Amino acid sequence: MYNFNKLYEPTSVEEALRLKKEHPEALLLAGGSDILIKIREGKLAGCDLINIYMLEELRGICLEDDGSILIRPLTSFTDVSMHPVIKGHVPVLGEAVDQIGGPQIRNIGTIGGNICNGVTSADSATTFKTYDAVLELTSMDGIRLLPYAEFNLGPGKVDLRPDEIMTGIRIPKESYENTYGHYIKYAMRRAMDIATLGCSVNVRLSKSKDSIDRLRIAFGVAAPIPIRSTHAEESAQGHALDAALLEAVAEGALADVTPRTSWRASKEFRLQLVKELARRATKAAVEKAGGTING
Structure with missing residues (x-):
């Protein structure tokens, strides 16, 4: 009822x-x-x-003239993961939403709803944060563009005004061009479960593919909201592709996260997950970019 x-x-x-x-x-x-x-x-x-579910204007994905990727909020998780624009430019986003619920949920659930719920466990959130997504928030007064980095105000609270509707999610070309990403979701079960901790990493390597030109990393369920780890990103800048890189990213991440104890996991276990997922996701992203971690 x-x-x-x-x-x-x-x-x-x-x-x-x-x-x-x-x-x-x-x-x-x-x-x-x-x-x-x-x-x-x-x-x-x-x-x-x-x-608003029947409003086709709010559904679909396209590549804009300036190279940015525009995702309309009513696009289902299934359509996100299957779309050629996503597969060609930000496949990690499709890989992330493919881990949400089961097929029925992915067919009906929307990418905009996943963001607007404001929960820290949202599987799409960390990848959008690492790709500097910009939200298109529309009211009768016009369109307000807001960096996704500023959207989450607290657990379940977002900067969506009472008269606004999210009408688009944009990923700038400069954020995804020549980058390769990897998402890891740790959960108590392999399917039909929310994340105990999530980690999304993308990297752009130097032309010689022996060092980091740029690294972006974000975590879910490691703080009250999905967060980027600026300390980890700064520690990776220009770093050679070696075991020390993985340790620098893992240790840097600890400076930004504030996990809590819940019935799913203790704070201490989540801190261990932060380090381990940071290492594994970074290594996988580097390998997808054509690099090799030495040592």
């Missing part, structure tokens, strides 16, 4: 924005794989809903 109050079903993005302005307390219903569960559990009982 789904106990909600009113259900609005706009037929265009413009109508959806008007409804959001008139009813700022109403919740947006996309795939529903999260919000319907909360309504059924009683956590959101009696809420108003604006169903």
